[in-house]
Amino acid sequence: MNRMDRSLLELREMDTLAAGDSPVHRLHALAKLLTTVAYIIVTVSFGKYQLDGLLIMVLWPALLFSLSGIPVGTCFRKLRFVLPLVMAVGLFNPFFDRAPLLTVGGLTVSGGVVSMITLMLKGLFCLAASFLLMATTSIDDLCAALRRLHLPSILVTLLLLTYRYVGVMTEELSVMTDAYHLRAPGQRGIRFAAWGSFLGQLLLRSMDRAEELYGSMQLRGFSGNFAYAEDRRFTGRDALWLILWTAAFVLCRLYNIPGLLGRLLTGGIR
C-alpha cells in the first residue's frame, strides 16, 4: 500500500464516520463549526503556565467522543504524524525556562516543564476538536454552513469540486505509482529522468479532464453559479448547543475550575 492509498483510506474513513448517526451528528453543521472554533480559541488562549485551568477543557472532547460514539483510537491514529510536531516545539521549553514553579512532593518542577505540558495538551485538545468536527459532519453540510457564513460562493464551490476530485486524482496517481514501482523494483521514489513526465503526463490528462468537466457543466446549463442542496434549518436546539457551550468555555477560561474544586476539597481537609 502506498502513501496515496493510505490517504484515500483516511478520506473514506472520515466519510464513513461522518455518515454515522448520533446526537452530535444530527446537530447543524454551523453550530458544530462555531462551537469548535470557540473551543479552539479558548483553549489556545490559556496562559503558558495555566496548566491546571486548561485541564477542564478535556471534558468537551471527552463528551463529544462519548456522545458521538467516534472511537478515540481512530483520532489518535490520525494524529500520530501531527502531534509530534507540536510536542517537539514544547520540548525546548524546559531548557530555556528553568525557574522552579511548583513543588510536587520532593520534586521541584520548572516553569519550562509546566509550559511544555500545557502546550502539548493544547495541541492535543485542538486537534481532537477539529477531528471531532469532521468526524461528525459531512463535507456538504460543512460547505452549507460556510455559505451561511457568507463565504464567497466561488471558494465554497471550489472546495466541493476539489474534494470530489481529490479522490479521483489520488486514485489515479496511486495506480501510476504502483505501475512505476512494479517496473522499477527497489527504487524508493521517482527517478530523476522521470521527474517531469510522471506528474506532467497526469497534469496534461487532467487539463483535458477539466475541459470535459467544463463541457459537462455547460451542457447542464452552468453559467457561473452553482445550485446547492437545501440547507437544513438551524433550530433552537442548534442555537442552544452553540450558546451554552461557548458560554461554558468562556467560564472555564475566566475561572480556574479544577483549582477551585481542589481547594474546596483540600480546604475541607485542612
Added chain:
Amino acid sequence: MIRLENVSVYYTKDAPVLRNVSFTVEKGEAVGLIGANGAGKTTLMRALLGLLPHEGLITVDGTEVTPKTLPEIRRKMGFVLQNSDNQMFMPTVYEDMIFGPMNYGASREEADARVDAVLARLDLADLKHRHNHKLSGGEKRMAAIATVLAMEPEVLLMDEPTSALDPRNRRLIIRTIRELPETKLITSHDLDMIWDTCDRVIVLGRGSVAADGPAQEILQDRALLEANRLELPLRLAGPDGA
C-alpha cells in the same frame, strides 16, 4: 430531430477529423454510431452539442446549432459521458441531479420532484444521498444517466454507455436504454449492445459516413464492417471471429 448537412470539424487547419458528414435522425429513433478508434465518433457528438466549432449545418428540432442558440439546444440534449467521473462533479448523486434543472430555472420543489421521478423510473432511489466517489462502476453509470434524465432532454447522446461494466451491469444498462422513449444517438464498440438497442446504424470511417441503414442489416455485413476496421458482433461471429 437532428439534421447534419456537410458537417466538417477541424482540430488543425489542414486535417479535418470529420469531413462532409450528413445524416438525419428522426424523433423517437434509436441510432447507433459505430466506427473504429479515431473515426470521429466522440468528435461528432461534441460538435452536435456545440462543444467544438464546426463547418456546415447542424440543426436540432429545427434550430441551427450556433453559439447563440446553444442554451436552447443544450436544454433539449442530454449527453452521457464515457467517463462518469467527469460527468458527476458534485459530492452526492442528489446534488448532481439538481444541478442541471436548477441552472435551467427550475424551482427547488420542481427539481426535487424530477429527481425523485427519475430515480423511481430507473429504480435507483437508494442512490439518492450516496457520495459519488463511493459508487461502484455500474452504479456510477446509472447515476450519470439519471443526472442527464433529470433535465428531461428530448435527445439522449451516449458515449460508450457500456464500457468497463460487468455483464450484469451491462445488461442492466441495455435494458434501461431500451426502455427510454427519447430519441437516442449511441456510440459504442460494443456492437452487441448496439444490436440490442438501436433500429438504425451509421458507420463512420475516417471522418465521413461510410454506411447508414437498418441496424440488423449493417451489423451482419461483414465486408462493410471489415472495410471500416470493425468486426461482426460477437453473437454472430463466435469467439474466433470466423
Added chain:
Amino acid sequence: MHMADALLAPAVAATMYVASGTVAGVSIHQLKKDNEPQKLPTMAVAAALVFAGQMINYTIPGTGSSGHMCGGMLLSALLGPQAGFLSMIVILTVQCLFFADGGLMALGANIWNMAFYGCFVGYYLIWRPIMHSRWFGGETRKAERLRIIAASVIGCIVTLQLGAFSVVLETTLSGITELPFGAFVALMQPIHLAIGLVEGLVTAAVLVFVFESRPALLMDVDPATGPGTQRSLQTTLVILAAVVVLVGGGLSLLASSHPDGLEWALFGNEEAGYSKNMGLDEENFGVKSGVADTASSIQEATSFLPDYAFPDSDSPVGTTVSGLVGSAIVAGLAVLICMAGGFFRRRKKQQQPA
C-alpha cells in the same frame, strides 16, 4: 511547514486570517472581473492534482533521499496567481479538515506562509519578470526552458525562505516557544534552503514537461517559440542537479529524508543532542531533585513570576496540592462522561426497534 493551532496565539492567528482573507477577497474580485467560468473546473482539478502530487516521492540523484514538489509555484504558473492562490487555499483546507495537517485556527497563517508567498511573491516578483526577461539569450525555445527552470528554482527557494521565516515570526510573536528567535531562525532557514532547491527542481521538471508538450497551458510563455533540442534540457537539469547536490549537500540528505522541514528542525536537533547545538547540559532536564540548584535560579524565578497567572491563587507552590486534586476530579469526570455516553448510546439503540 503546516502550523498547528497550539503554536499560535489567538491574536496572531486572527491577524493572519485577516491578511489571508484580504488577499483571497482581492483574488476573488479579480477572478470575477475576468469572468472565465471555465477556470473553475480547471482550478479544482489542478488543486486535486497538486494535493495528490505532493505525496509523490522524487529521488534526489546521488543522495538516496527524496523530495516533493512545490504547489504554489506550479499552480500560479498554470492558473495565474489569483486562481492559484484560491486553489492553494482549498488544498490547505482539505488537508486541515480531513488529514489534521495544520489546524482550523492556524489555517489563516498556513495560507499566508504557503499560498501567499508561493503564488503572489512567486509569480509577480519571480515567475513573470524572469519569463519576460531576456535571460539565457533571446526568444529561442532553449532560453525559454532555462528561464522556466531558473524561475521555478529561485521561486521555490525564495518563497520557502519567506514561509519558514514567517513560521518563526508567528510562533515567536505568539510566545509559544522559549527558543530564542535567533536560534529558531538559524534552525529553520538553512533546512528550507535545501528543501527549496529540491522542490524547485521537481517543479521545474514538471513545468518544462508541460512546456514541451503544451506550452499554451503556461502563464507568460509564448507558445510560438521555435523548436529546440531535447538534449539540452537533460543537460541543464543534470548540471542543476549536480549543483544542488553540491550546494545542498548533506543538508538535503538530512532534510528530505524527513517528511517535513519544520519537523526536522525540531526533531533532528533533538536527536543530534541539545548540548552541542544550544550549549545546554542534558543532565538538567528541567525536573530537579532537591534544592541543589534552586538558589542560583531564584532570581530567574522571580523574574518569571510576574507574567505567571493562576488567577486566584496566592503562591504557585501553594496550589500544587489543590491543583492535583482538582485535576484528579476532572480526570474522573472525563472517565465518567465516556462511560455515561456509551450507556446512553446503548440504551438509545435498544429503544430504537420499539
